Amino acid sequence: MEPSTEYGTYERQIRIDASPEVVFDVVSSPVHLREWWPDEAELSPVPGEAGRIGFREEDGSIDWQQFTVVDAAPPRHFSFRWTHLEGEEAGPNTSFLVVFELEPDGAGTLLRMTESGFRERGWDEATALAAYRDHESGWNFFLPRLAPYAEKVAAR
Numbered sequence: 001m002e003p004s005t006e007y008g009t010y011e012r013q014i015r016i017d018a019s020p021e022v023v024f025d026v027v028s029s030p031v032h033l034r035e036w037w038p039d040e041a042e043l044s045p046v047p048g049e050a051g052r053i054g055f056r057e058e059d060g061s062i063d064w065q066q067f068t069v070v071d072a073a074p075p076r077h078f079s080f081r082w083t084h085l086e087g088e089e090a091g092p093n094t095s096f097l098v099v100f101e102l103e104p105d106g107a108g109t110l111l112r113m114t115e116s117g118f119r120e121r122g123w124d125e126a127t128a129l130a131a132y133r134d135h136e137s138g139w140n141f142f143l144p145r146l147a148p149y150a151e152k153v154a155a156r
Helices: 020-028 030-036 125-155
Strands: 009-016 040-042 050-056 062-073 077-082 096-105 108-116
Touching: 009 125, 020 030, 020 077, 020 096, 020 108, 020 125, 030 040, 030 125, 040 062, 108 125
Parallel strands: none
Antiparallel strands: 009 108, 040 050, 050 062, 062 077, 077 096, 096 108
């Protein structure tokens, strides 16, 4: 998806051949997250809970990102804020908001994912657009891994 003229929100929708209950676990549980998104995840899917996720760098080190659960309403909704500095409260001016909305679709799930907060950070236009494009590239890599993994979990 191309960035809108506002590039304020990244949106993606995918259909997954797994129940909303399975998909909810796959987008909210550290054990499952590690299989399709970060290399490391330390969090509890409980509103207000803080944690962190980590991405392995080329040198083998882990780039840790702060993570705060905003809402968890199984099996329909999971949201979190991330990328705020350690010790900093997650909010519109300090972090990005990611929302997973799950709708039953026959025997599967329609997942709508949005990430917002690119404009709220107070960055200049070039910095906000660069962050948007960086996250867009990341989600375009990671989200296609979600459906096959969730379907594998559902088949167990």
